Every structure is written in structure tokens, then in C-alpha cells.
Amino acid sequence: MRIVTGILLIFLLLLQYRLWFGKNSVPDYMALKQEVARQEQANNKLIQRNKLLYADIDDLKSGVEAVEERARNELGMIKENETFFRIITDESRTQKRQ
Template sequence: MTRRRLLILLVVIFVFLQFRLWTGSGSWEQIASLKRDIKSQRQVNAELQRRNERLYSEVDSLKNNLDSIEERARNDMGMIKKGEDFYLIIEGQ
């Protein structure tokens, strides 16, 4: 009789643990989902890191290279040097 109760208790515990293993907190599915999220976040981080490196390079170039400043002024602000002629060509459609 006591062996039967012990066996039933062990089966109930086993079923409960199996249920938690497959569906509960820390389950296999949750772990797989977290691994996918980590992989995705690492890709985003790598992309942002490359962007940051380009920006740092651009800032360094602007700090140390007058040609970069001149190019930026010409492209972004439409500035021209003294004595230069500016021609704006508008293409017709």
C-alpha cells in the first residue's frame, strides 16, 4: 500500500516536472526563444557599431581635415569660395 502511494507520488512529481520543463518558466521553448532574441539583438548591435564607427570617423575627419569641412560646407550648405562661379543645372522632366 505504501509502495503504491509512493509510486503515485513519484509519477505525479515526474509529470509536474515534465510539464514545467516543456511549458513553464525556463522551459525549452522559452530558452530557444531567448536564444533567437539574443541572436537578433547581436545583429542589431553589430549594425549600430558599424554606424558608430562611421560617425566617429566622420567626426575625426571634420576635426582634423580642412578639406572635409570645405566639402561639408559645399554639399550641405551650398557655400562657394570667393571668386568661384556657381551653376545650378535643373534637368527637365
């Protein structure tokens, strides 16, 4: 009876060692769990960015207004018979002098 108890105790100790220090142990599991959480956050940020890009694409495909707005803001284009006024503030003057 003592031999069986000793053998079972040895098996229990070996299993505990593998659980805490072996391959795929509890600390490995916790580290992977944290990595998955970080990756999910990164994925959520990318999903939000993609949604904004898709909305931008749909807006550009559907209407002329979005194309016109981009041309005005990014390229400085104006319509025919339209007057363009540029307002320069005091802050921008001081920045250009420096």
C-alpha cells in the same frame, strides 16, 4: 519496491512537466534565444552606424577639406574668386512644373 518505482515515476513526470510547461521551460528558452539573435543584429547595425559617425568626426577634426566639402554640399558655399555653375537637367525641369 513498487512504491519506490511509483514515487520515482511521479518525480520524473513532475520534472518533465516543469521542463516543457513551467517557468523557464524549453519554449521560453527558444523564444529568448531568438530575441537575443534579433537584438544582436540590431546592435551590429548600430555599431556600423557608429563607426561611420566616428570616421566622420575624425575627418572633421583632422582637416579643413571635410568642413569645406560639407559647407559646399549642405550650405551651397563657394570660395572667393570661384564661379558656381548649376546644371539643370530636363528631369528636374519637369518635376518643378508638376
